[in-house]
Amino acid sequence: MLTATLISRPGALEPALVDSLRNAWGGGAADWLSPDEAAEFPLASMPENRWQVWEELQTRRTDLAVQPSAGRRKAMLLADMDSTMIGQECIDELAEVAGVGAHVRAITARAMNGELDFEDALLERVALLADLPETVIDEVLDTRITLAPGGRELVATMKAGGAHTVLVSGGFTAFAARVAADLGFDETRANRLLTEAGRLTGDVARPILGRDAKVAALDEIAARRGSPPRMCWRWATAPTISACSPAPGWAWRCTPSRQWRRSATSASTTAT
Numbered sequence: 001m002l003t004a005t006l007i008s009r010p011g012a013l014e015p016a017l018v019d020s021l022r023n024a025w026g027g028g029a030a031d032w033l034s035p036d037e038a039a040e041f042p043l044a045s046m047p048e049n050r051w052q053v054w055e056e057l058q059t060r061r062t063d064l065a066v067q068p069s070a071g072r073r074k075a076m077l078l079a080d081m082d083s084t085m086i087g088q089e090c091i092d093e094l095a096e097v098a099g100v101g102a103h104v105r106a107i108t109a110r111a112m113n114g115e116l117d118f119e120d121a122l123l124e125r126v127a128l129l130a131d132l133p134e135t136v137i138d139e140v141l142d143t144r145i146t147l148a149p150g151g152r153e154l155v156a157t158m159k160a161g162g163a164h165t166v167l168v169s170g171g172f173t174a175f176a177a178r179v180a181a182d183l184g185f186d187e188t189r190a191n192r193l194l195t196e197a198g199r200l201t202g203d204v205a206r207p208i209l210g211r212d213a214k215v216a217a218l219d220e221i222a223a224r225r226g227s228p229p230r231m232c233w234r235w236a237t238a239p240t241i242s243a244c245s246p247a248p249g250w251a252w253r254c255t256p257s258r259q260w261r262r263s264a265t266s267a268s269t270t271a272t
Contacts, residue, residue: 001069004034005040008062009109017062021053031237042069046131075227077158078218079235081169081176081190083112085151085183090175091125093144097136098129118170118210123203130202137174145175147182155184158233164225168217170210189217 004027006018007068017038018030028042046066047053052062082089095104111121155165166179167188176190192205207213214236222232 002043074233076232
């Protein structure tokens with residue numbers, strides 16, 4: 001048995017849309033999780049036109065996830081931070097203060113698109129931050145970083161169901177610690193910016209936490225807690241998902257590539 005879930009902005013999910021899709025797919029009775037915002041219904045089999053419907057719903061700013069009904073309550077949430085649990089890339093915001101924003105943003109965009117090796121791109125960008133006062137981190141956190149809408153609710157909901165929540169970021173510990181505390185995560189992992197005499201040195205501590213390290217962190221934490229990967233819900237951007245595509249249960253906040261959408265037949269999708 002499968003369950004189809006539709007999610008939209010508060011007040012924007014029309015009952016007629018839910019009923020139309022439910023009837024077209026031969027689904028069971030709809031269960032409204034939140035009036036005019038989220039609903040789900042059971043399905044006997046995976047619809048052949050799932051991705052076509054998904055694409056059409058994106059134009060209406062409505063998400064669709066179709067997944068096995070059994071095991072939907074996950075034991076762990078592992079989430080990215082930058083452009084996921086916060087609305088920015090923390091290194092880009094530091095770069096703006098340093099006066100090298102455009103240069104760093106261009107490198108970030110290429111890295112997120114998979115055009116550059118993550119570690120090389122990180123080191124190149126961090127080097128441009130050398131000699132910034134360490135106090136800039138708090139300034140950026142206070143004035144330039146915003147929490148993603150629904151983040152607190154997501155973490156609180158997972159924890160209320162008994163899940164362990166982890167913020168794993170290729171960004172920096174100084175940012176991740178504050179964000180994790182604000183959102184209620186149980187633990188966090190990130191890269192550490194090196195400082196000397198109150199200023200950034202332009203380097204990070206080794207080993208660098210990149211895409212592979214995120215996968216390793218998932219495996220290690222899941223094993224430590226006795227939770228198989230299928231019982232872990234991962235909230236990430238498309239590059240991280242691509243690195244971990246063999247494991248089911250990924251969700252994304254950014255619009256993934258057409259090729260990824262076609263190949264991710266076992267992934268759950270929650271895009272905005």
